[in-house]
Amino acid sequence: LISHIGYNKNLFCIPKHYEEDLERVFIPHGLILDRTERLARDIMQDMGSHHIVALCVLKGGYKFFADLLDHIKALNQNGDKSVPITVDFIRIKSYCNDSPTEKISIVGEELCTLNGKGNLFLSLFQDIIETGRTMKALLSKLKDNEPKMVKVVSLLVKRTHRNPGYRPDYIGFEIPDKFVVGYALDYNEYFRDLNHICILKEKAKEKYKI
């Protein structure tokens, strides 16, 4: 749980090209990785005997997906038992500037290919849950694939009145309702190449506005 307003950015390494744009470091990269390592263990304990299809929600989910899978692989190659994981990717576009849009578009993957995997246990790797609308839309679409079980793993969940109550199965951090960037989360495609999760300055929002 995080309820303070982060760290002074001068205490960390930040790419020079973003120095003027960031207000605070909110969740440092190392902390993200440590929390993710524990999520990996929790997931393996629950799913640990089924073949998992790990579904990455692009683009914002890609870092969390890669790092969480790395931790799961480490458990697999160092434990007594291990579980095969196949991977797949889908794309969801649902933000413009810093607000979730009305329209959610799910792009590009032939999700029907997931059917060939026998017992289908889906793990959805989402970067952030804000209103929960995106996840609800995605979950109903995935129902067509008749998965045996679907679990949603989200790095961040926001405390906001706009969420009608959806809660993922595994959560990295629960955060206040601030617009955050970094660790593959973007503001109009910027800041994905920043490894800490940070809070933007207001003038940066203007600078990169669409």
Add this chain to the structure above:
Amino acid sequence: MWSRLLEQGLYFSFGRIPSLRSLHIGDDEQGYDLDLFCIPKHYADDLEKVYIPHGLIMDRTERLAREIMKGMGGHHIVALCVLKGGYKFFADLLDYIKALNRNSDKSIPMTVDFIRLKSYCNDQSTGDIKVIGGDDLSTLTGKVWFIDIIDTGKTMKTLLSLLKQYNPKMVKVASLLVKRTPRSVGYRPDFVGFEVPDKFVVGYALDYNEYFRDLNHICVISETGKQKYKA
């Protein structure tokens, strides 16, 4: 014949300038015994050897990141990841580039995108290619990167000619592996991690019918594995 000349040309240049273009793995390289490393239990019977250990991949990738930053000359980069096999290399390469960006005097903004090409069935390249996904490619005003494995080079040639239509400022290709193969069309990427013989390898996001992507070393698959996971 062309590919033999290519091979000779490569060996010749490696003789003069050792290891500047890629880490060369010889035809007689057997790889390492599985028991010397940590392997997921569920693949224990499916692999022959560890061919390129994960740590070695990371170290080589770290150097590629430095070469790439030198080669891009200060322009905004669009890093294009070729899914699914490119995703690990892409993520790790970008992590090293980000580390350089936050630890030096100058840094370069990067945006990312993801596309998919499908051209393999079992372990044969089918030669015909579909491109899926990605943003509206007409927004490519900066320089563009691809990150992938090159097998025959046919895939990359197709993709490059597709991208040319959108007039990017510059396109550079970074590939983790380049295979020495008679089926090569002679295409050579701008940045190469390892040059390898014509063996079918898996691991580090490279698959055999979707399996083995969850293996962190690059390995050679065993006959047992090929049969077990056949399409």
